Amino acid sequence: MRLLFKKLRENAVIPKYQTEYSAGLDLCACVDGEISIPEGETVKVPTGLAAELEGEKNAVLLIYARSSLATKLGLAPANCVGVVDWDYRGELIVALHNASAEDRVIQNGDRIAQLVVTPIYRPEVCESDELSDTARGAGGFGSTGLRNS
Numbered sequence: 001m002r003l004l005f006k007k008l009r010e011n012a013v014i015p016k017y018q019t020e021y022s023a024g025l026d027l028c029a030c031v032d033g034e035i036s037i038p039e040g041e042t043v044k045v046p047t048g049l050a051a052e053l054e055g056e057k058n059a060v061l062l063i064y065a066r067s068s069l070a071t072k073l074g075l076a077p078a079n080c081v082g083v084v085d086w087d088y089r090g091e092l093i094v095a096l097h098n099a100s101a102e103d104r105v106i107q108n109g110d111r112i113a114q115l116v117v118t119p120i121y122r123p124e125v126c127e128s129d130e131l132s133d134t135a136r137g138a139g140g141f142g143s144t145g146l147r148n149s
Ligand SMILES: O=c1ccn([C@H]2C[C@H](O)[C@@H](COP(=O)(O)OP(=O)(O)OP(=O)(O)O)O2)c(=O)[nH]1
Pocket: 063, 077, 079, 081, 082, 083, 084, 085, 086, 088, 091, 092, 093, 094, 095
């Protein structure tokens, strides 16, 4: 499988794996100089890249937070996880939300999020009057309690 990146602007950065076993490919901001993300606001940060997962339709590109940005700077994608449709050929955008109490500045080339390629199922969608019985049934949202017992 090949993941193709097309640079939409000269200063875009083609992602690379940081280590041999990195799960994510860091996405870099592609801006003129720098971009400000005021406290409490969300800014759509461009990457200057379009991507194509060549041939493989049962996989998806997901845009996740970088834990360092989220925990140290309060910057994480507003949509939690960005889902990139297989047929999307537009620019990859990271909608960074600033949950900190300070304005933040992102410089051109800063690594702002990570792209993860993961397999997906695309099942046939059917309406059904019955679902199979299970021990859990409809229990959820804490129905099994807090601790192991
Ligand atoms: O964090 C993200 C999320 C999405 N996208 C791109 C790829 C995706 O294929 C497209 C549409 O995203 P999504 O399906 O989440 O948007 P929507 O709000 O459901 O709008 P629509 O599908 O009608 O465009 O936008 C990004 O660049 N970054």
